[in-house]
Amino acid sequence: MTDRKLLQCVLGQKFDVPPMWIMRQAGRYLPEYREVRASTKGFLDLCYTPEKAIEVTLQPLRRFDLDAAILFSDILVIPDALGQSVQFQPGEGPLLEPIQGMDDLKQFSVENVLDHLQPVLETVSGLRSKIDDDKTLIGFCGAPWTVATYMIGGKGSPDQAAARIFALQQPEAFAHLMDMLVEASARYLIAQFKAGADVVQIFESWALNLDEVAFENYVVAPTVKLINKVRAEIPNAPIIGFPRGAAANVPKYIQQTGVNAVGIDYAMPLHYAKAHIAPLATVQGNLDPLRLVAGGDQMNRAVDAILEAFADTPHIFNLGHGIVPQTPIEHVEQLVRRVKG
Numbered sequence: 001m002t003d004r005k006l007l008q009c010v011l012g013q014k015f016d017v018p019p020m021w022i023m024r025q026a027g028r029y030l031p032e033y034r035e036v037r038a039s040t041k042g043f044l045d046l047c048y049t050p051e052k053a054i055e056v057t058l059q060p061l062r063r064f065d066l067d068a069a070i071l072f073s074d075i076l077v078i079p080d081a082l083g084q085s086v087q088f089q090p091g092e093g094p095l096l097e098p099i100q101g102m103d104d105l106k107q108f109s110v111e112n113v114l115d116h117l118q119p120v121l122e123t124v125s126g127l128r129s130k131i132d133d134d135k136t137l138i139g140f141c142g143a144p145w146t147v148a149t150y151m152i153g154g155k156g157s158p159d160q161a162a163a164r165i166f167a168l169q170q171p172e173a174f175a176h177l178m179d180m181l182v183e184a185s186a187r188y189l190i191a192q193f194k195a196g197a198d199v200v201q202i203f204e205s206w207a208l209n210l211d212e213v214a215f216e217n218y219v220v221a222p223t224v225k226l227i228n229k230v231r232a233e234i235p236n237a238p239i240i241g242f243p244r245g246a247a248a249n250v251p252k253y254i255q256q257t258g259v260n261a262v263g264i265d266y267a268m269p270l271h272y273a274k275a276h277i278a279p280l281a282t283v284q285g286n287l288d289p290l291r292l293v294a295g296g297d298q299m300n301r302a303v304d305a306i307l308e309a310f311a312d313t314p315h316i317f318n319l320g321h322g323i324v325p326q327t328p329i330e331h332v333e334q335l336v337r338r339v340k341g
């Protein structure tokens with residue numbers, strides 16, 4: 001465990017060459033992923049078939065000198081495990097049967113979640129025995145609010161309006177849903193740690209578009225509950241939070257939730273992160289994924305600026321959001337060379 005550099009960095013150790021991984025590093029930009037994906041009955045089938053999920057998790061590590069593997073799964077396995085209908089249409093993104101109110105929630109049960117997710121936990125334990133000892137194994141879940149936005153809206157949306165209106169008009173149903181998500185996610189993360197995950201990342205992809213009060217109630221408070229439940233079972237569990245778009249709410253998010261590390265999105269100015277975030281937690285980020293698509297000198301300059309900004313502080317190099325399908329593989333190779341020298 002001591003030579004797992006990325007884990008050590010999450011826990012506060014600084015390295016001259018920062019450890020790195022790439023958000024959504026397994027995926028459609030890799031031809032070998034597309035090949036495995038084509039052999040499945042659907043995206044969830046891939047998530048629930050340990051042999052294939054292990055294979056696609058390992059693919060990026062075979063190509064690139066990355067310091068971590070991230071479990072191959074999705075944040076929407078939680079609604080699926082709770083009993084909501086979740087479908088992935090090719091090229092369209094997720095489609096769920098939207099929740100209208102309390103009556104729909106009565107159909108869901110937290111009790112079966114771990115049974116349903118047993119194949120994912122098998123993937124985690126299989127991975128720990130397959131990756132090199134110095135590689136960190138990252139588990140994950142979606143944060144309650146982000147998962148709720150899909151469960152209520154039924155799909156991704158630019159402003160999460162359906163969930164924001166639901167939370168305001170049906171506060172009791174919303175509170176019940178969030179409590180279910182906190183409980184299900186806590187059990188899931190605890191089980192991932194027990195299966196061999198070294199660290200977990202909580203993806204709050206929709207921390208933007210919220211006023212101060214909503215940020216406190218939908219993002220901070222449920223994440224505090226989630227982390228407290230996890231750490232009651234796994235003392236000092238290493239956790240990365242990724243509150244995308246949280247901007248000037250990030251310092252408060254770190255202080256209240258107690259995450260060890262925080263992923264910053266690419267819109268976060270480096271001088272702000274250096275002054276207000278680095279003193280509170282390990283910083284992870286934050287190259288714009290489209291700079292990786294374009295490659296060339298502009299990418300090298302942006303990488304150098306990030307490395308320089310966080311040279312004196314614990315820093316995990318990463319993108320500021322997920323890698324996109326049109327990314328050329330040679331540009332990823334160029335990125336790793338630039339970071340690792």
Ligand SMILES: Cc1c2[nH]c(c1CCC(=O)O)Cc1[nH]c(c(CCC(=O)O)c1C)Cc1[nH]c(c(CCC(=O)O)c1C)Cc1[nH]c(c(C)c1CCC(=O)O)C2
Pocket residue numbers: 023024025026027028037043070071072073074075076088090091092093094140156203205322
């Ligand atoms: C919001 C969100 C989702 N899923 C996830 C998030 C949070 C991160 C973020 O903000 O990008 C997280 C996620 N999704 C996936 C992973 C594991 C793979 C990895 O990180 O290497 C992780 C960590 C696989 C996936 N999840 C999905 C794919 C592509 C599906 C396919 O192969 O058909 C993969 C590889 C599908 C998915 N899943 C989701 C969407 C919106 C989509 C469709 C759009 C897209 O493709 O990015 C929900």
